[in-house]
Amino acid sequence: MLPNWLTEEYLQPRLRTYCKDDQLKVLKIWAKPATGKGENFVGVMTRIYVDYQLGDGSVQKKTFIVKQALPEDVPQAEVFFEYELYTREMDMYEFVLPKLKELLQEAGLDGKLTADAIAVDREYSTMILEDLAPYKFVNADRVKQLDLAHTKLTLEMLAKFHAASIILQQRHPELLTKCFFTHFFSRDKKAYSEVFTGLFRAFLRFINGQPNLKQTYGDKLEKLRTHIMEYGARVYDVGEGDLRTLNHGDCWTTNIMFQYDDAGDPQTVVAIDFQFSNCTSPTIDLHYFFTTSLKEEVRDKEPELVEHHYNALKANLEKFSYKGLFPTLEEYQLQFERRRFMSLMAHMFKPCMIYNGTEETSDFSSLYKDTTEGLRYQKSVYDSEAVIRSATKLLAILDGKGLLDLQ
Structure with a gap:
């Protein structure tokens, strides 16, 4: 499940900074768990799928790992x-x-x-990492x-x-x-x-x-x-x-x-x-x-x-x-x-x-x-x-x- 705060609006400025592209536009995000039961005791890992368009018009489909602290x-x-x-x-x-x-x-x-880390967010104790x-x-x-x-x-x-x-x-x-x-x-x-x-x-x-x-x-x-x-x-x-x-x-x-x-x-x-x-x-x-x-x-x-x-x-x-x-x-x-x-x-x-x-x-x-x-x-x-x-x-x-x- 995607955390409810992890939206296109949230991700877009962070991807723009990481990709050094001010025109980048996030089109779509969805998610799947990244680890099986019992594989990670310390945090919650989710693989997110992101479609985004670069300033030059080309569309990229990429995955990232979202790593959250345990509740x-x-x-x-x-x-x-x-x-x-x-x-x-x-x-x-x-x-x-x-x-x-x-x-x-x-x-x-x-x-x-x-x-690489795409974003580190201390408010949500979350990191978005390269997959x-x-x-x-x-x-x-x-x-x-x-x-x-x-x-x-x-x-x-x-x-x-x-x-x-x-x-x-x-x-x-x-x-x-x-x-x-x-x-x-x-x-x-x-x-x-x-x-x-x-x-x-x-x-x-x-x-x-x-x-x-x-x-x-x-x-x-x-x-x-x-x-x-x-x-x-x-x-x-x-x-x-x-x-x-x-x-x-x-x-x-x-x-x-x-x-x-x-x-x-x-x-x-x-x-x-x-x-x-x-x-x-x-x-x-x-x-x-x-x-x-x-x-x-x-x-x-x-x-x-x-x-x-x-x-x-x-x-x-x-x-x-x-x-x-x-x-x-x-x-x-x-x-x-x-x-x-x-x-x-x-x-x-x-x-x-x-x-x-x-x-x-x-x-x-x-x-x-x-x-x-x-x-x-x-x-x-x-x-x-x-x-x-x-x-x-x-x-x-x-x-x-x-x-x-x-x-």
Whole structure:
């Protein structure tokens, strides 16, 4: 459904500005939902179809994506308002991303980073964005996860985003307002601690249902339970010698789109969904992406992947003639290592990200609340060989590094 305020009269001046055509005339608008049930917990996405006439008389038929904040009466909305997710994404599309695009072009790093914003409207908490489908950008399969080619391409895109944001911090620090220093584990916020403690409870129920895992890790995880928010916050803390960038903040399969060649190989990649973007170590984006989105055999190449991102980041910064602090590869690997606890926290979301069953939910709270629907949904997403394998491997790595012991 079209929001009632989204009329031809509303859209016309905004399209005129975007298309740089004062004679542009909107002829017709209609809409369809842009995402299926349960695909987007944070907002309402609608694809609008617009016929408009340009000043030269030619008629264009285009689609755009309208992204609206959840209505305030939806239970999970208060979580997102507390963390200023909507303000943050509007700031990203209106101010930050256009500036990053400009900086990348200046350094000769062309290629699309994300969809353009046609309009950002704070009164309605809405963004009208370019539709990437006509450019043949599509999502890879979140259940099958990403192979090495997709992974390396994504790391190169992140390295462009991170490099441009380091320059942005130097030249335009005023664009990175307070909301960009808020994250899942911010010590002065509350709502996500309910989310993560609930996700961790679901994880513990799963572990206790696996005799081997329970025997090996059950007690340690139980002791860890009351500390996860503080350990998560430490991961986001940036020390003196640490690299700090603007992170995507939610980099996983569904927030990345690829263009393919005729042979079906990925050629280009863009990121979407910037409501969790925040200023911290770029290695957090890596941990989150590696944990949630890679095929097992690709995940095993972790040192090579960290190095791939590091080299791309370094090469990009050289194009900007960057003179600031930059770690050696060894230091960067240590910065990545110090944030490994993030992989456990990212894994809390993984079961529903790779879920392929029939249990549907459109309510974000079903992921972490012990309601009847919540418990049924959690049991269903954890009932998977892929999740058992992934958790077994991850816990062995974390335990081997002493990260399941109290710090």
